[in-house]
Amino acid sequence: MSEPRGKNRFAGRSCQSNGRRIRDLTLRRFSITMAARMNQRGAPARRILLGVLIAGGAVAASSAAPAAEHAAAHAAAPPAIDAKAAEFVAVEKADDFEKGGVTVMTQAVAVKETGPKETVARFGEVYAFSPSFIAARRERPLVVRFWNLQPDDEHDFALLGPKGQVLAFFKLPPLSETVYAFTFHKDGPYDFKCTIHQPGMSGQILVLPKAPEN
Numbered sequence: 001m002s003e004p005r006g007k008n009r010f011a012g013r014s015c016q017s018n019g020r021r022i023r024d025l026t027l028r029r030f031s032i033t034m035a036a037r038m039n040q041r042g043a044p045a046r047r048i049l050l051g052v053l054i055a056g057g058a059v060a061a062s063s064a065a066p067a068a069e070h071a072a073a074h075a076a077a078p079p080a081i082d083a084k085a086a087e088f089v090a091v092e093k094a095d096d097f098e099k100g101g102v103t104v105m106t107q108a109v110a111v112k113e114t115g116p117k118e119t120v121a122r123f124g125e126v127y128a129f130s131p132s133f134i135a136a137r138r139e140r141p142l143v144v145r146f147w148n149l150q151p152d153d154e155h156d157f158a159l160l161g162p163k164g165q166v167l168a169f170f171k172l173p174p175l176s177e178t179v180y181a182f183t184f185h186k187d188g189p190y191d192f193k194c195t196i197h198q199p200g201m202s203g204q205i206l207v208l209p210k211a212p213e214n
């Protein structure tokens, strides 16, 4: 499944609300215990109790916002492509490219179906692109065949420019082949990532100077 796990503090779209909920419950339980004790002691103690309960309420209210953010992140619209993306790269989708180029597979490194449980509990479900590093030549089309090997996990591919701007974005549906040709116009490293599984599912294309004519 593509849901990042609740305890994954590394996930870009991490679900931290579970942790907050546990803290809220702990705080409420503490408040109730305090209430029981203070009831026996009279009015001044009750004022302190009120303060504790208000603080508890404030923490509980603050946890509602991240939960909403989280839901929004999962339903997020595709990122906007930078207006100057074409200066860096031309991206062409084609399912009829001849064989060749680089095949990039999506790899389930640690998932809840197969574990290890401790890893999934610590990092959430972990995926990777394989390979995650590709070298290319400027002005020579780099054909990449993306294979999403997971039967029930969405992935996507965002290509980033030197300032982190999005140069290209597309989805990689479950059990699909998606083929693109990238023709880079500027040398240098270009990061890429699956926006759903961050930060683990990331990589880099290094664009080398134009090949010498021979």
Ligand SMILES: [Cu+2]
Binding pocket: 127, 154, 155, 156, 194, 195, 196, 197, 201
């Ligand atoms: Cu992914």
